[in-house]
Amino acid sequence: MFSKTARPVAWPLFIYYFFFCALIGVMMPYISVYYKSIGLSASEIGWLMSTFTLSGILIPYFWGWLTTKIGLPKRVLQLATLGCFVALVPFNWNKDFQTLFILTCGMALFYSAMLPMTDALAVRSIRTLDVPYTRIRVGGSMGYVFAVAIAGFLIGQFGAAVVIPAMCTCLLLAVITTFFVHEQAYEKTTAKESVSFFSVLLTPESLLFFGLAFLAFMSHAPFNVFFAVHLENHGYSGSNIGLIMALGVIIEIILFMFFGNMIYRFHIFHLVSLSFLCGILRWALVGWFADVLWVLLFTQLLHCITFALFHMVSIEQIRRLFPERIAGQGQAMYSAFAIGLGGGLGMVITGYIWEWLGGSWAFTAASLVSASALLVLFLSQRR
Template sequence: MFAKNARPIAWPLFFFYFFFCAMIGVMMPYISVYYKSIGLTASEIGRLMSTFTLSGIIIPHFWGWLTTKIGLPRRILQLAVIGCFIALLPFNWTNQFETFWLLTCVMALFYSALLPMTDALVVRSIRYLNVPYTRIRVGGSIGYVVAVVGAGFLIEHFGAWIVIPSMCAFLSLTVITTLFVKEQEYEKHKTKHTTSFISLLKEPESLLFFGLAFLAFMSHAPFNVFFAVHLSNANYSGDQIGLLMALGVIVEILLFLFFGNLIKHYHVVHLVALCFVVGIIRWFLVGWFVSSIWVLAFTQLLHCITFALFHMVSIEQVRRLFPERYAGQGQAMYSAFAIGLGGGLGMVLTGYLWEWAGGEWAFTASSCTSALALIILLVNQKR
């Protein structure tokens, strides 16, 4: 999978993604099921989940600055992972919304920076190796599949209480993998640069990209927070929910493994348009045809386009729009504005919409968000 010279760098990062995304594979689909089992309301669940993403608006910038200032990415990554783990442990011993919210805020200070920091570290670490980013990132997809299937099975047979201990177990393994990550310091640039990050950010192409990414992650909010609840309300078992969640990520893995260079052969506008067209279809079907397992299976196959393909295009766009000197800041901005603000705002609105109108209309709103993004993209191409 990796050449001999790349293995010492690639494998530790691969397994970091594996265990950390396994933790996410338990948290994102199932922690809402756990919260519901202890009596929290949909709006409370939406506010708790949005804290993780809303924190991504500011926090990644701090960690990016700290890494640049100190110049020790591995040490900073270890600090963030350990802090995240320590903040997660008390989740095992409370069932009060206020306590969960406080603990979530503390955990989010570390959690929201981990994937942006790792993405920037990977892109920088493999720049002289013949290893595509997607081949390392696929470790996260594999870990997610393992966790989402395993957690679905455990919840079915032991109950929702198993969610928090499972998250703790995977996060502890993530901490261990950081001990094997090779130190990759930022390169020192002695030459002066006349172009600033702000000027690059103000470019029309950059503004359009971040705006579309914002809408893309907002459209995924009902799926990220309430998909498992949506299926549970339709009387699907924990095993069925886990397998349906895994199906989408399995197709994502195939895309990451074998089509990592796909985006180099097609125009970026066509790929992004495809993501939004598929998003319109996917979210509408999830909302109104939840009773059909075959329709749901079809929508999960579309996950490789609405999420994986869009993420691949986004990483390439950040690399292209921001030179290496500003790559970390570009990745932090992508995480902050798109994943943080877009996803977080979407989760808050989804929680209230879910209580007011139900799951069908929450996913219909996602479909409309994808349609809005497609319209904005097409209108900008005519200018």
């Protein structure tokens, strides 16, 4: 999988992605089940879950700035991972909403830094190695699928009480893994020699990229929030829904594993256009033909293009647009503006559309967002 010279650098990053995304695989699907089991109301659960999205809007800027300031991305990643673990441990003994909300805010402070800092460190660490970023990132997809399956089995056997210990285990293993990650400190530069982050951010190409990324994650909001509910409304059982959702991640793994260098063979305009074209088709089909199984399976195959391919292109764009020393801030901006604000705003809008017009129109709106992004892309090229 990795060459002999790349293994000492690549494997620790691969394993870290595995355990971090395993944390997500336990937390996102199942922590609401745990909250419900300890008597929290739906509105209280909503407040707790929204904290992670809201923290992703502003907090990553601080971590990006800190990484740039001290020039030691590995140390910042260790601090964020350890802080997240320390904040999570008291969840085992606290069950009232007010305390959990404070603990969640503390955890979100560190959690929001982990993925953008890992992406920035991975891209920097492999820049001199013949290893595509996606071959390392696939460790996260594997960890997510593994955790979803194992956590579901454990909950069935022992109840929802296993959720928090399982999350703690994933984070503890991630903390241990950070000690094996190779540190590559940034070179010292003077203030006059260093490039301003905002001068790069405000270039037309950067603004276009972040605008398209914002729309891309906004279009995925109905899928991230209501896909399982939409399928349940069309008569699918819980086990079938799980298998259908797993299919998309498996295809994502295949893309990350074997087609990581593909993005260098095509023009970025064509790759992004393909991503939004597939988004238009995917969300329209999910909205109006979810009761047809083969159509639904086809839409899950498109996941590797609408999400995985776009994410691959985004990481490469950040590497290309932002100089090495401010790459962490560029990655933080991507996480905050696109994933945090774009995804969060999309979730809020989706909720209202779902209540007013129903699930089919919520996914139709996602299709229209993809169409709007494609239009913006074409107009930018003409200009």
